[in-house]
Amino acid sequence: xxxxxxxxxxxxxxxxxxxxxxxxxxxxxxxxxxxxxxxxxxxxxxxxxxxxxxxxxxxxxxxxxxxxxxxxxxxxxxxxxxxxxxxxxxxxxxxxxxxxxxxxxxxxxxxxxxxxxxxxxxxxxxxxxxxxxxxxxxxxxxxxxxxxxxxxxxxxxxxxxxxxxxxxxxxxxxxxxxxxxxxxxxxxxxxxxxxxxxxxxxxxxxxxxxxxxxxxxxxxxxxxxxxxxxxxxxxxxxxxxxxxxxxxxxxxxxxxxxxxxxxxxxxxxxxxxxxxxxxxxxxxxxxxxxxxxxxxxxxxxxxxxxxxxxxxxxxxxxxxxxxxxxxxxxxxx
Amino acid sequence: xxxxxxxxxxxxxxxxxxxxxxxxxxxxxxxxxxxxxxxxxxxxxxxxxxxxxxxxxxxxxxxxxxxxxxxxxxxxxxxxxxxxxxxxxxxxxxxxxxxxxxxxxxxxxxxxxxxxxxxxxxxxxxxxxxxxxxxxxxxxxxxxxxxxxxxxxxxxxxxxxxxxxxxxxxxxxxxxxxxxxxxxxxxxxxxxxxxxxxxxxxxxxxxxxxxxxxxxxxxxxxxxxxxxxxxxxxxxxxxxxxxxxxxxxxxxxxxxxxxxxxxxxxxxxxxxxxxxxxxxxxxxxxxxxxxxxxxxxxxxxxxxxxxxxxxxxxxxxxxxxxxxxxxxxxx
Numbered sequence: 001x002x003x004x005x006x007x008x009x010x011x012x013x014x015x016x017x018x019x020x021x022x023x024x025x026x027x028x029x030x031x032x033x034x035x036x037x038x039x040x041x042x043x044x045x046x047x048x049x050x051x052x053x054x055x056x057x058x059x060x061x062x063x064x065x066x067x068x069x070x071x072x073x074x075x076x077x078x079x080x081x082x083x084x085x086x087x088x089x090x091x092x093x094x095x096x097x098x099x100x101x102x103x104x105x106x107x108x109x110x111x112x113x114x115x116x117x118x119x120x121x122x123x124x125x126x127x128x129x130x131x132x133x134x135x136x137x138x139x140x141x142x143x144x145x146x147x148x149x150x151x152x153x154x155x156x157x158x159x160x161x162x163x164x165x166x167x168x169x170x171x172x173x174x175x176x177x178x179x180x181x182x183x184x185x186x187x188x189x190x191x192x193x194x195x196x197x198x199x200x201x202x203x204x205x206x207x208x209x210x211x212x213x214x215x216x217x218x219x220x221x222x223x224x225x226x227x228x229x230x231x232x233x234x235x236x237x238x239x240x241x242x243x244x245x246x247x248x249x250x251x252x253x254x255x256x257x258x259x260x261x262x263x264x265x266x267x268x269x270x271x272x273x274x275x276x277x278x279x280x281x282x283x284x285x286x287x288x289x290x291x292x293x294x295x296x297x298x299x300x301x302x303x304x305x306x307x308x309x310x311x312x313x314x315x316x317x318x319x320x321x322x323x324x325x326x327x328x329x330x331x332x333x
Numbered sequence: 334x335x336x337x338x339x340x341x342x343x344x345x346x347x348x349x350x351x352x353x354x355x356x357x358x359x360x361x362x363x364x365x366x367x368x369x370x371x372x373x374x375x376x377x378x379x380x381x382x383x384x385x386x387x388x389x390x391x392x393x394x395x396x397x398x399x400x401x402x403x404x405x406x407x408x409x410x411x412x413x414x415x416x417x418x419x420x421x422x423x424x425x426x427x428x429x430x431x432x433x434x435x436x437x438x439x440x441x442x443x444x445x446x447x448x449x450x451x452x453x454x455x456x457x458x459x460x461x462x463x464x465x466x467x468x469x470x471x472x473x474x475x476x477x478x479x480x481x482x483x484x485x486x487x488x489x490x491x492x493x494x495x496x497x498x499x500x501x502x503x504x505x506x507x508x509x510x511x512x513x514x515x516x517x518x519x520x521x522x523x524x525x526x527x528x529x530x531x532x533x534x535x536x537x538x539x540x541x542x543x544x545x546x547x548x549x550x551x552x553x554x555x556x557x558x559x560x561x562x563x564x565x566x567x568x569x570x571x572x573x574x575x576x577x578x579x580x581x582x583x584x585x586x587x588x589x590x591x592x593x594x595x596x597x598x599x600x601x602x603x604x605x606x607x608x609x610x611x612x613x614x615x616x617x618x619x620x621x622x623x624x625x626x627x628x629x630x631x632x633x634x635x636x637x638x639x640x641x642x643x644x645x646x647x648x649x650x651x652x653x654x655x656x657x658x659x660x661x662x663x664x
Binding site: 189255 | 491
């Protein structure tokens with residue numbers, strides 16, 4: 001299929017997921033461009049992981065996935081297992097929170113990276129060893145040559161995550177989906193892994209989707225951020241503007257809930273209540289029951305994600321107001 | 334100055350660990366000579382990474398583990414031995430909250446029954462008045478009497494942690510040890526529980542030892558903070574000053590590694606290497622293999638925790654007053 005260079009690498013269109021008749025993802029529209037880093041933030045159950053597991057066909061059989069996932073224009077929802085096996089680890093790689101459980105404990109690192117190299121790059125024999133060593137060097141494992149014959153338990157948590165990244169890079173992916181890659185790691189190791197991800201992304205020109213509950217991590221690493229709540233994107237925009245001046249009340253609440261590290265202490269903004277049960281969603285906007293600004297309009301219908309500033313979208317009735325303010329600012333400027 | 338509520342003096346806790354099936358037993362110094370005190374109504378925060386000994390410190394302070402060296406005194410008296418009636422009596426005055434509320438609650442009992450239990454055990458108040466007291470306690474932490482009739486699995490994570498807190502408050506304790514109390518909760522719920530903790534500090538005059546890996550949360554609830562690395566306190570001081578101007582290179586790296594939304598990564602101090610193995614402690618200053626400003630003497634000399642003035646203590650050869658400070662070079 002002919003694609004223009006300006007077309008996104010991956011475009012999710014109206015992606016929905018249901019388990020046993022319960023909708024957990026309600027139509028996700030999101031584009032990831034070549035070389036771009038997109039963050040997906042939200043609390044547990046918001047659907048941020050399910051979105052990408054669904055997109056890559058990694059959900060269990062009972063999950064009902066609908067909508068389109070376009071990779072360079074090709075819809076991969078419902079694609080054959082064989083086609084998906086080619087793409088996963090090849091054009092799109094994924095790393096997870098817990099590297100220790102993603103690695104096979106009884107195989108050496110050489111075997112595990114080698115498998116990916118044989119499968120996706122068609123390498124064999126000595127070429128595998130050389131390339132595996134190069135990858136370990138790239139991800140900063142010291143003494144790579146010798147460490148190739150070690151097993152996962154001989155590495156620390158941070159080093160195992162480096163090895164996962166090396167395996168993910170083995171297939172020269174265009175997109176790396178990193179699901180909470182630093183959540184299980186200590187603060188100083190988290191900083192190392194985030195630095196490493198930024199480095200390999202720059203060097204390989206790869207796009208990245210970073211899924212995290214940690215606003216700080218996402219804001220530091222990503223060009224663009226989408227905030228998810230109860231299976232929907234509620235706000236999306238350039239990272240700096242979203243964190244400086246969040247539009248959606250939920251995004252505002254999340255950012256306000258974070259204690260400051262300097263300056264005077266203030267009482268934290270806490271969002272009352274808890275996330276809705278997907279089996280029993282509230283009418284209209286899913287955030288309305290916890291929202292300080294909610295009125296009649298909010299329970300009447302589900303707000304759509306719409307533009308309210310250049311490059312920014314939110315799903316909230318307040319968007320109309322924000323748009324008016326924005327227009328006025330543009331006129332005055 | 335009056336006697337502090339809690340005084341921890343040179344406490345050490347060692348474990349023996351065997352490497353593999355036939356490995357030689359090695360000694361792990363989980364806590365290695367820690368001293369601090371906490372005044373009435375005061376909160377000390379302890380931050381550190383995994384293996385720093387922060388949780389073990391909390392357990393020793395509560396008397397859940399006996400120190401191998403040093404002493405813990407609560408309200409002027411040494412902690413009684415574990416399991417004695419005196420120790421059990423002290424439980425009413427010292428309570429604890431851990432990370433996993435579901436693990437701390439009995440799944441087969443309604444919340445109200447569990448909140449009432451400490452009242453029955455310690456014989457607090459008239460039996461007939463206890464149910465009303467339970468409702469008061471639940472209300473105190475923002476739960477209704479209806480929540481009290483539910484079972485733990487019927488509550489959300491934040492509500493469960495509130496229930497644990499209500500039970501901890503039942504005996505009107507003077508002192509609370511909180512070990513990562515909000516780490517398992519979602520961000521918006523974390524804020525609810527942090528606000529609740531700060532309210533309780535103010536209203537009940539609770540003293541706390543607040544253990545967490547999260548610098549922001551520790552600063553929010555603590556006046557003073559101690560930073561632990563490999564079983565020792567490497568820096569201690571006023572929470573605001575310490576995070577604004579860390580004296581120890583490790584604190585500096587921790588502060589720098591704490592991501593701030595809206596700020597891109599610039600000039601970060603990213604430490605090389607992994608936290609060292611507690612069973613294989615480096616010579617000299619145990620931080621020197623990862624320290625960006627380590628000099629050759631750091632490999633030999635083990636720095637003591639020394640006063641820097643202004644209530645600040647740090648264990649770094651270059652943080653001592655009058656020391657030539659190459660550490661200032663890193664920004």
